[in-house]
Amino acid sequence: MNSSPTYDDPGVYRTLLESTKAIPWKIDWASMRFTYIGPQIETLLGWRQDSWQTVNDWADRIHESDRQKTVDFCVAQSMQGVDHEADYQALTRDGDLVWIRDVVHVKRHPDGSVDCLVGFMFDITERKAAEDKILQLQKELETMSYRDALTGIANRRMFDRILDVEWSKARACGEPLSLVMLDIDFFKQYNDSFGHPQGDLCLQQVAGLLDDTASRTRDLCARLGGEEFVMLLPATNAEAAHAIAARFARLLARAAIPHRNSRVDDVLTVSIGVGTIVPGGQDAPEAFIELVDRRLYRAKGEGRKRIVASGD
Numbered sequence: 001m002n003s004s005p006t007y008d009d010p011g012v013y014r015t016l017l018e019s020t021k022a023i024p025w026k027i028d029w030a031s032m033r034f035t036y037i038g039p040q041i042e043t044l045l046g047w048r049q050d051s052w053q054t055v056n057d058w059a060d061r062i063h064e065s066d067r068q069k070t071v072d073f074c075v076a077q078s079m080q081g082v083d084h085e086a087d088y089q090a091l092t093r094d095g096d097l098v099w100i101r102d103v104v105h106v107k108r109h110p111d112g113s114v115d116c117l118v119g120f121m122f123d124i125t126e127r128k129a130a131e132d133k134i135l136q137l138q139k140e141l142e143t144m145s146y147r148d149a150l151t152g153i154a155n156r157r158m159f160d161r162i163l164d165v166e167w168s169k170a171r172a173c174g175e176p177l178s179l180v181m182l183d184i185d186f187f188k189q190y191n192d193s194f195g196h197p198q199g200d201l202c203l204q205q206v207a208g209l210l211d212d213t214a215s216r217t218r219d220l221c222a223r224l225g226g227e228e229f230v231m232l233l234p235a236t237n238a239e240a241a242h243a244i245a246a247r248f249a250r251l252l253a254r255a256a257i258p259h260r261n262s263r264v265d266d267v268l269t270v271s272i273g274v275g276t277i278v279p280g281g282q283d284a285p286e287a288f289i290e291l292v293d294r295r296l297y298r299a300k301g302e303g304r305k306r307i308v309a310s311g312d
């Protein structure tokens with residue numbers, strides 16, 4: 001290996017190159033051998049400077065999950081004479097991994113054929129770790145922004161998104177889509193008699209029962225806000241939707257959550273509106289939600305603790 005750089009003023013350039021954190025290198029294209037690599041490589045990866053002889057030494061020290069695609073990419077770009085950058089994980093002598101960004105300039109002969117490659121390796125481990133952290137946080141944030149913080153089930157935002165998707169699917173397949181909307185009866189009085197923290201626990205319990213009720217993979221339970229919940233039931237006809245609403249009411253009755261200040265029972269009850277639609281060209285999800293909501297409020301008006309599944 002010839003480790004002396006071939007520059008006009010080797011002394012100055014050498015000092016500059018070897019004092020940067022980036023690691024300079026040069027590969028002769030015809031022989032595929034390193035003609036130079038900065039001594040800093042030993043500090044970064046542990047491999048001695050004179051152990052970098054051929055491109056195979058470079059390829060062998062790339063983690064196997066990145067090796068083939070990095071080598072293929074760099075060779076293809078170099079053959080086309082295109083400057084390029086490659087990010088990959090390099091293996092240190094101790095078996096650790098370091099993220100490297102290799103920035104490569106392709107030097108060509110006057111006839112256009114490749115003469116040599118010159119480049120810099122940058123240690124981007126910290127940057128990658130920060131990027132990974134940001135991605136992870138973004139994912140968490142996205143998940144959180146679709147979940148109701150109190151109950152852990154989907155929130156209104158998620159419901160709106162899924163409804164859009166299921167609506168299109170139902171329209172395309174001519175399938176029925178059902179909604180069960182429910183609201184706890186006299187929940188203000190529940191909070192007043194048991195306190196807000198107990199009210200929160202009660203909402204969590206109701207959410208759990210909803211989850212138990214609508215168990216098919218495409219079913220979605222969501223908290224729309226306050227003490228109002230919804231079950232979105234794809235490929236479910238009116239009869240089945242009514243049966244599911246009734247099943248929830250049964251599960252809630254079995255849970256027998258005491259509610260001494262309710263005016264309809266001595267346990268927690270709900271009022272429920274149910275609707276089913278096979279969406280056609282003119283139908284809009286908003287109008288369907290409003291219809292089911294009106295049924296829910298009719299259930300309230302007609303005495304609560306009941307299911308209304310028909311009428312406007």
Ligand SMILES: Nc1nc2c(ncn2[C@@H]2O[C@H](COP(=O)(O)OP(=O)(O)OP(=O)(O)O)[C@@H](O)[C@H]2O)c(=O)[nH]1
Nearest residue numbers: 183184185186187188189191196199200226227300
């Ligand atoms: N504990 C708790 N209470 C909530 C939450 N969100 C809304 N509420 C309460 O739910 C109650 C809803 O009251 P209303 O809209 O009057 O309804 P209601 O008392 O259930 O009466 P009806 O629906 O007519 O049977 C209010 O007292 C709100 O403070 C929450 O996250 N936690």
